[in-house]
Amino acid sequence: MSRILAFSASLAAIAAPLAASAQDLAVTNATLATGDGSEPIEGATVLVQGGKVVAAGVGIAVPAGVETVDGTGKWVTPGIFAAVSDMGLWDVQAVGDSNDLSADKSPFNASLDVVPALNPANEHIAVSREGGVTRASVTPFPGNAIFAGQGALIDLGADAALVDKPRAFQLVVLGEGGAREAGGSRMAAHVTLRNALREAKALAGASASAERASDALLTHADAAALAPVLSGEQALYVHVERASDIRAVLALKSEFPALKLVLIGASEGWMVASEIAASGVPVLTMPLRDLPEQFEVLGATQSNVGRMVKAGVKVGIGLFAGDNQPRRATEQAGNLVALTKLPGASGLTWAQAFAAITSIPAEISGMGGKEGVLAPGAVGDVVIWDGDPLELSSAPDAVYIDGVKQPFDSHQARLRERYKDLDRTYLPKAYAW
Amino acid sequence: MRMTSQIGRLSSALALTLALTLAPGAQAKKKDKDAEASHEVPYASTYKAYPGRPTALVGATLYDGRGGRIDNGTLLFAEGKVVAVGASDLAIPEGYDRIDGTGKFVTPGVIDAHSHLGDYASPGVDANSDGNEATAPTTPDVWAEHSVWPQDPGFSRALANGGVTSLLILPGSANLMGGRSVMLKNVPAITVQQMKFPGAPYSLKMACGENPKRVYGSRGMKPSTRMGNFAVNRQTWIDAKAYMEGDHEKRDLAKETLEGVLKGEILVQNHCYRAEEMALVLDMAKEAGYKVTTFHHAVESYKIADMLREADVCSAVWADWYGFKMEAYDGIPENAALIAKEGACVVIHSDDQNGIQRLNQAAAKAQASGRRMGIDIPDAQVISWFTYNAAKAAGISDQTGSLEEGKMADVVLWNGDPLSVYTRPEKVWVDGAMLFDATNPRMRPVSDFELGQPGEGDVK
Numbered sequence: 001m002s003r004i005l006a007f008s009a010s011l012a013a014i015a016a017p018l019a020a021s022a023q024d025l026a027v028t029n030a031t032l033a034t035g036d037g038s039e040p041i042e043g044a045t046v047l048v049q050g051g052k053v054v055a056a057g058v059g060i061a062v063p064a065g066v067e068t069v070d071g072t073g074k075w076v077t078p079g080i081f082a083a084v085s086d087m088g089l090w091d092v093q094a095v096g097d098s099n100d101l102s103a104d105k106s107p108f109n110a111s112l113d114v115v116p117a118l119n120p121a122n123e124h125i126a127v128s129r130e131g132g133v134t135r136a137s138v139t140p141f142p143g144n145a146i147f148a149g150q151g152a153l154i155d156l157g158a159d160a161a162l163v164d165k166p167r168a169f170q171l172v173v174l175g176e177g178g179a180r181e182a183g184g185s186r187m188a189a190h191v192t193l194r195n196a197l198r199e200a201k202a203l204a205g206a207s208a209s210a211e212r213a214s215d216a217l218l219t220h221a222d223a224a225a226l227a228p229v230l231s232g233e234q235a236l237y238v239h240v241e242r243a244s245d246i247r248a249v250l251a252l253k254s255e256f257p258a259l260k261l262v263l264i265g266a267s268e269g270w271m272v273a274s275e276i277a278a279s280g281v282p283v284l285t286m287p288l289r290d291l292p293e294q295f296e297v298l299g300a301t302q303s304n305v306g307r308m309v310k311a312g313v314k315v316g317i318g319l320f321a322g323d324n325q326p327r328r329a330t331e332q333a334g335n336l337v338a339l340t341k342l343p344g345a346s347g348l349t350w351a352q353a354f355a356a357i358t359s360i361p362a363e364i365s366g367m368g369g370k371e372g373v374l375a376p377g378a379v380g381d382v383v384i385w386d387g388d389p390l391e392l393s394s395a396p397d398a399v400y401i402d403g404v405k406q407p408f409d410s411h412q413a414r415l416r417e418r419y420k421d422l423d424r425t426y427l428p429k430a431y432a433w
Numbered sequence: 434m435r436m437t438s439q440i441g442r443l444s445s446a447l448a449l450t451l452a453l454t455l456a457p458g459a460q461a462k463k464k465d466k467d468a469e470a471s472h473e474v475p476y477a478s479t480y481k482a483y484p485g486r487p488t489a490l491v492g493a494t495l496y497d498g499r500g501g502r503i504d505n506g507t508l509l510f511a512e513g514k515v516v517a518v519g520a521s522d523l524a525i526p527e528g529y530d531r532i533d534g535t536g537k538f539v540t541p542g543v544i545d546a547h548s549h550l551g552d553y554a555s556p557g558v559d560a561n562s563d564g565n566e567a568t569a570p571t572t573p574d575v576w577a578e579h580s581v582w583p584q585d586p587g588f589s590r591a592l593a594n595g596g597v598t599s600l601l602i603l604p605g606s607a608n609l610m611g612g613r614s615v616m617l618k619n620v621p622a623i624t625v626q627q628m629k630f631p632g633a634p635y636s637l638k639m640a641c642g643e644n645p646k647r648v649y650g651s652r653g654m655k656p657s658t659r660m661g662n663f664a665v666n667r668q669t670w671i672d673a674k675a676y677m678e679g680d681h682e683k684r685d686l687a688k689e690t691l692e693g694v695l696k697g698e699i700l701v702q703n704h705c706y707r708a709e710e711m712a713l714v715l716d717m718a719k720e721a722g723y724k725v726t727t728f729h730h731a732v733e734s735y736k737i738a739d740m741l742r743e744a745d746v747c748s749a750v751w752a753d754w755y756g757f758k759m760e761a762y763d764g765i766p767e768n769a770a771l772i773a774k775e776g777a778c779v780v781i782h783s784d785d786q787n788g789i790q791r792l793n794q795a796a797a798k799a800q801a802s803g804r805r806m807g808i809d810i811p812d813a814q815v816i817s818w819f820t821y822n823a824a825k826a827a828g829i830s831d832q833t834g835s836l837e838e839g840k841m842a843d844v845v846l847w848n849g850d851p852l853s854v855y856t857r858p859e860k861v862w863v864d865g866a867m868l869f870d871a872t873n874p875r876m877r878p879v880s881d882f883e884l885g886q887p888g889e890g891d892v893k
Contacts, residue, residue: 094643094758124756243887271887290590290893291555291786292883299887302594323757331794334854341848342857343872345892392797392854395805412755412765416806419771422739429736 023051023403026062027384030071034374035078035358039351046076048380051403056374074397075389077354079134079156079381081372082326083284083318083361084237084264087125087136088118088154088162093322101321104143110196110229111221112149113167114140120162124325126410129156131327132389132396134381135164135362135371139171139237141321146178146189147171147196150225150234153365155381157401168366169235169262170226175245176296190248192217197256200226232258235366237284239264242296243271250279262364264319267297270304270346273311282364283308284318287332287356305336305356306346316361329357334390353390380404476578478629480618482864487511489525490846493534498541498820498835502813508539510842513864518836537859538851540816541836542598542619542843544823545789546749547702547729547782550588551581551602551617551625555786561585565605566612570649570656571669573637574686575612577602581625587786589878590893592619593869594790596845596858599630601827603729606640606704607648609656609666613690614638614702616827620863621878634828636726637694639666641705641714642760659710663717670695670721700726700828702749706760708736715744727826729782730754732764738775747778747826751788752795753802769796769818770803773810780826781818792819797852812852841865 025048032044034056045060046053062068091098100117103109118138119125128136139151148171153164173181178189199218204227206212216223228234236259238249246266252259263269263283269276276283287305292298308315317333320326333356339347348356362372370378380403387394399406418432488510495506497518507523509516517523525531552564563580566572581602591597597619604611615625616633642659650657656665673691693699701718705711705728718725727747728734732755734741734748741748750772755764769779781796783789800815817835824834833841842865849856861869870876879890 092756092759092762268887288787288790290594290790291586292886293555293557293786295556295558298883299891301888301891301893303892323754325753327753331798331854335791335794338855338857339892341855342892344874390854392794392852393801393804395801411763415763415765416767419735420806422736422775 021050023380024049024066025380025382025400025403025405026066026068027071027074027076027382028062028068030074030076030384032056032374033075033077033351033354033389035355036373036375037351037355037359040075044076046374046382048382048400048403051380053374053376053378053380055376069384069398071384075385075387075394076374077132077383077385077389078358078372078374078378079383079399079401080132080326080329080357081361081365081367082128082133082136082320082329083316083365084139084151085136085318085320085326086141086322087128087138087156087320087326088120088122089114089138089140091123102141102143102148106143108219109143109145109149109222110147110170111219111225112140114138114150114152115163115166118152118154118162120160123411125156126158127412128326129158129399129401129406130396130408130410130413131325131330132383132385132399133326133329134383134399134401135367135379136320136326137168137365139169142171142173142177142181144181146173146181146192147222148173151237153367155379155401157404158407165366167228167234169237170229171237171239171264173239174249175240175242175265176294177239186245194255196223196226197230199223200230203227204230230256230258232260235260235262237262237264241265241267241294243268243299245296246272247275250275250281253279266308267304268299269313270301270307271299273308273313276308277312282314282316284316284361284364286319286324287317287336302335302339303346306339306348309348309352310346314360314364315356316364317356318361330390330394331392333357334392337390350390476576476626476629478631479624479626480620480629480631482513483620483866483868485510485513485842485862485865485867487526487529488862488865489529489531490534490539490844491521491525491531493537493539493846494850495539495836496813496816496851497837498817499837500811500814500817506539508836508844510844510862510865513842513866515836515838515840515842517838532846532860534846536849538847538849538856539836540596540845540847540851541820541834542845542861542863543596543792543819544827544834545591545597545600545783545792545819546727546780546823546826547784548591548600548602548789549605549784550591550600550786550789551583551585552577552604553786554582554585555587565607567605567607567648570608570645570654570665571610571687572604572608572612573610573688573690575604576615577604577612577638578615578625578629581615581617581628583622583625583628584880584882586880586883587789588619589621589880590786591789592861593871593877593893594857595792596847596861597789597792598843598845598861598863599824599827599829599833600789601636601702603636603638603702606638606644609640609645609662610669610691611638611640613699616829618863620868621880630829632832634698634700635690635693636700636702636828637690639701639703641703641710642707643758644704663713666717667720670717670723674721694723695721697724702727702729702826704729706730706732707763708733712737712740715740715746726828727780730761730784732761732768734777735765735768735771738772738777741772742775742777745778747780747822748772749780749782749823749826750799751784752781752798766799766802767806767808769799770806770808770810773803773814774808778822778825779818780822782823793851793856794854797854800852815852
């Protein structure tokens with residue numbers, strides 16, 4: 001008897017994850033782009049069970065009981081990964097009290113952490129989710145120091161559990177912005193950075209009761225926050241644009257070998273692409289910058305991404321802040337494909353461009369194989385599009401995060417519904433809700 | 434305001450918004466001398482079309498900019514003008530260069546009805562910040578053309594990537610009355626007069642809402658409220674009317690501009706986001722006796738599209754900007770489609786040195802947002818949002834904005850469907866002169882500023 005019971009119990013344990021649940025889903029007969037840089041496949045199936053991708057490809061059997069969506073005429077992809085965004089940190093940019101992006105009057109900088117400021121009910125998260133964005137990194141912006149503080153990785157699921165990984169990276173600005181924060185010169189920014197890392201090192205190596213040096217510039221909290229940067233446990237995102245500034249960042253590796261660097265911006269990356277490639281440092285950039293808006297971006301060109309990728313640099317699209325909305329990631333990737341038809345320009349193939357907004361930013365963010373890709377074991381973030389996801393006319397029909405179907409509801413959606421006609425014959429519009 | 438410096442560095446899009454919508458801008462230069470007190474037009478256009486060759490564009494899908502579409506169409510232009518628009522059977526006269534546009538598309542030159550190129554030039558350093566004379570709440574005496582730096586590299590990007598052949602340069606929105614605009618042909622030039630669109634009317638830039646009241650309220654000045662905005666405007670119109678009816682013995686540059694508006698010679702381009710403010714402005718225009726031509730950034734036009742149709746006012750809008758300031762909180766991507774559905778005039782504008790490179794793409798996005806809520810606007814009509822309607826909004830639709838016999842030969846040959854993300858301009862003509870050719874690296878303008886700098890002449 002007991003043996004039979006034990007056997008049944010173990011069978012139940014095996015069967016349980018396979019039983020149909022709210023986090024199970026199959027999309028069949030769709031055009032599949034897995035996000036890993038491979039070409040789209042037609043007539044494919046994606047199977048998600050228990051909130052994870054089980055299989056994606058052709059010839060996949062869908063177990064009985066799994067909710068199945070007919071993907072005929074549709075595209076199915078992983079969710080977009082919006083790297084280096086400001087989602088959840090402000091309601092209205094220009095309304096200061098609604099905006100937690102930077103803390104320019106705080107005595108703290110590197111120790112600032114976006115997590116307690118993040119608001120899962122934020123409108124921009126809802127709008128981005130409707131645009132097919134399912135994962136993101138969120139960064140603070142520099143206030144009054146070269147260190148902006150620590151960013152987090154989030155999912156955009158319509159629930160309270162926003163944070164996937166807190167304190168995933170530290171952001172520091174060098175170049176023109178860093179010069180301004182540090183006291184008026186790139187020289188000062190570089191001294192400030194090195195001094196901060198040395199203070200962090202001294203603090204990390206000292207006993208809890210030890211006095212810090214009398215000329216310490218960092219608060220205890222800031223110095224402590226930089227210890228994981230120094231050890232390479234936490235990535236250091238460095239915002240620089242100019243070719244010479246990029247070189248100066250790459251040179252940091254010889255002084256601080258454990259640093260896990262990510263270049264942010266790098267508008268002139270194409271001019272030093274082989275050096276970036278040799279360093280193995282990845283890049284997150286705005287791909288369509290092509291104007292010398294500052295002196296540090298005189299060489300800006302839309303061919304920057306294509307040239308860097310050609311040289312072997314790992315490049316993701318990012319910096320979705322302010323009016324650069326995360327839902328525009330797809331059109332930015334599409335524009336890089338457009339460049340392949342333009343004589344003299346460097347762009348990306350469709351598959352490369354799609355990877356640049358899915359798997360590659362996920363990999364750079366430390367979520368390689370888990371996010372931004374439809375592969376066994378990855379999160380069940382699935383977007384069903386009504387056409388080519390990079391095309392301007394396309395949009396998601398449905399978005400799933402961790403296998404859960406997401407609502408398409410937002411302030412914007414409700415305004416659209418209210419004003420689809422202007423009829424006020426019987427009641428004011430205020431009653432249409 | 435607190436975010437301006439750092440985010441600006443990290444996000445160019447945001448930097449621009451802040452520059453144009455939050456920052457008051459630097460002091461404008463003092464004018465050297467008054468305009469001559471004569472009927473001669475001061476600072477007259479010296480623009481002359483560059484020589485072109487009689488050209489026949491054949492085989493392409495042709496959008497005329499006014500809702501017409503001809504598959505396998507033929508466009509003839511010569512001596513700067515459109516000679517004929519027709520189907521494949523249109524005879525090509527002798528001496529015409531024949532360009533095969535099979536698989537490609539032809540539209541009128543793209544027009545941006547809201548640009549600050551030259552006035553907020555790249556690089557965006559303080560020394561180049563010349564778009565807001567934010568020293569008094571009404572400055573109808575200043576003229577945007579006196580701030581234009583023709584070497585702004587933004588002009589060449591707008592041409593090469595956006596197919597932009599004409600653009601309306603407006604003063605910023607710090608002031609209730611920001612000054613006169615200038616309409617430019619997008620031709621590389623040494624002087625602004627060489628770019629001035631011949632015969633284009635002037636416009637007065639006005640601004641509702643947050644910006645003027647914030648800029649002046651923060652200095653303890655009037656206006657500090659929206660009601661203050663209206664009070665200052667109304668008194669200014671009353672004073673202008675008195676000037677108009679007076680002896681003009683002592684010239685007043687500010688009132689000359691306003692008199693031009695009251696006489697219907699100068700158009701009004703009114704930055705205004707919210708529905709109730711647009712409605713109030715329409716009444717103010719009635720009260721003062723002028724007409725609003727276009728509301729710019731009109732993110733809430735969809736709430737009063739019927740009223741705007743009746744008033745014959747265009748809405749110049751973005752595809753999807755929202756939320757960056759309080760008065761943009763109700764912006765929705767369906768705005769343009771909802772305005773069009775009511776039969777009101779839609780213009781897709783940029784207000785942005787990056788957005789001006791992709792007005793066609795913005796229009797396509799706005800069209801798609803409409804389609805998803807059941808509003809199906811044909812491609813040919815969407816093309817008019819950044820061609821003919823923009824020309825109408827700027828008062829130049831008799832000269833350009835559509836491909837019709839006798840109009841300026843401002844033409845873009847696109848390497849695919851202009852409403853696709855995968856498409857770019859292949860060739861651009863301004864008054865029949867080819868000024869950009871993607872297939873010829875030498876046919877790409879390089880401004881003085883970029884000469885000898887990293888990336889000079891790059892594809893950009």
